[in-house]
Amino acid sequence: MELNFDDSGKHRSLEHYLSLEPANPNLIQAMYIWIDGSGEGLRCKTRTVDFIPKKPSDLPIWNFDGSSTGQATGKNSDVYIKPVALFRDPFRRGKNILVLCETYNFDNAIGKTNHRKSCLEVMEKAATTKPWFGIEQEYTMLDRDMQPFGWPKHGYPGPQGPYYCGVGANKVYGRPVIEAHYKACLYAGIKIAGTNAEVMPSQWEFQIGPCEGIEIGDHLWMARFLLHRVAEDFGIVITLDPKPIPGDWNGAGAHCNFSTLAMREEGGIKDIKEACKKLSARHILHIQAYDPHQGEDNKRRLTGAHETASIDRYSYDVADRGASVRIPRQVSADGCGYLEDRRPSANCDPYCVTERLVRTVILDE
């Protein structure tokens, strides 16, 4: 006679509990979130806090068992988490918050997958050029059996063509997740710019930006956390694997749109073309920074087919989706704007990607 999980009654039961106010009205729940030892996974845990923080440094530095996340050994297991960005919590609502953190080892050395610290230093160095970023995060929805959500079991949907920006139950799978995620991001204060269905069915994209400097990495990581957490409520798994289905099916990238103040001003196309040339001399360095395995993941995706450039060749051109770097047609027409680096993999670390772009294009490193 009980309510059970797999049933619509659970929602109403849960609503009862989620609407309970604390006896002590000063208390809020702060969920600390960090990147784990894989460089692509996210972990979270919550603590009760008895005040409303105005900035991340108001909150205490915490710690966790790094031996359980590939970030420390059992004998010396404490890893510190330092709050760096705050967002409203769309799951618990009210005054509850989500706290993005950097990881530090026991001796205060930066954690091995903490790429934010050096990214921040680079962004501060380049601050006068006002670097803006917009990242197009592609991803694939999977069922609990790790097959693409909505695909026929032991088979395939019809070939790609009708799915991109599609509408209809035979064109797109899993729209409720993306609708819920969009609202959750807006509520949380994440700078989500848009969404669309992608070329492969069950594949979707959202865009974060335009953000200046370090903000892009913070907002994208938090948007990824919200996506995993929203999908959890729907019983769907999200993968950022860059090539989830081999063969004639699109991969998933994180195209990074980038500009400096000079590029955005009249005549900026000159700076854009100069940037494209600088990027050509650093192709291998960028490829290494564009997925968590120094390019190994991206090898499966950057084949030269399916709107990618081959991983071995650097190219750039106007409106060319088969190039490494694309200059949008509108930008060419206006004579100013931004460039689109199409190389980063969906599972890249945006701190690594944006730091590398600034080093090559602005700092000439």
Next chain:
Amino acid sequence: MSNFNDPVSHMMLQHYLNLPPKDTNLVQVMYVWIDGSGEGLRCKTKTMDSIPMRPEDCPNWNFDGSSTGQASGVNSDVYLKPVALFNDPFRRGNNRICLCETYNYDWTKGATNNRKSCAEAMDNVSKSEPWFGIEQEYTLLDRDGQPYGWPKRGFPGPQGPYYCGVGCNKVYGREVVEAHYKACLYAGVKIAGTNAEVMPSQWEFQIGPCLGVDVADHLWIARFLLQRVAEDFGVVVSFDPKPVPEWNGAGAHCNFSTLEMRNDNGIVEIEKACERLSGKHKQHISAYDPHQGEDNKRRLTGLHETAHIDDFSSGVANRGASIRIPRHVAADGKGYLEDRRPAANCDPYAVTEIIVRTVILGE
């Protein structure tokens, strides 16, 4: 037989739950106590005609102890003495939950009433201001007794991705955890945080920091709220310390400090405490589960972030030791220690009492 799964039934239940009493002074008070097993909880409700503000406002009551392993049939009445009061997150409004101690017919303390002597010990050491924080681990089970969310007649992938995880392939049963956290905050239970644990379907919440006997009062009520919330979701909570062999066990790590340990250079006191604890290892093990260490034998193997039950050790940031001194405590030169030995099904009154007897009273 109808069930509550469909929207209409749920609406009907809400209709009834929202009915106010005709006499608006009346409140429902749920009495909760520890039964004869030393790990199970029981409850029954009484109507009172005024809102109790303190435990003493709730009258002593009694129950059939022969039905809970606490008395024989011929002399079955066992007394309930209210000792702590909380808001009721299920019935809301002015309704309350009160935690009780059990007493026999002759007012000797009940066999599983470990609170009485704990409270006396805490009174004795009150000058040291002993603080506690307990990390309660537990496992969610399905109605068939198997871990909730695990594939039937199989296993999930090996441990690694689940600790603090997100995603329905990483954590099972978050709804229970979220609902429980809110219920505790509403009730006035001092819940400090939650996280997903190393084994899938395993979770943890922390109670504290609390002074003296409060930590155990709050932990017992938190356990009651957890089982009651899970009941609404058709899921069972297990505090067994090793529910699945060769997967992580479930403990109740006890974080402890005195005023001196928290003051500058308190690390000296912390190290002294470790010394004293090392001399009483067997006595502590005996107090750290309801079966004098038999339950913990299955969990304290020296693997899965435990120390072996036969050995005592302490170390900074060492999760394989009996006592861990957190890294930041060593860095600050003061703070607290973490006793990692208690089993998830321990009685926190017994645990906290023996800690203060060993460390502060030197017994």
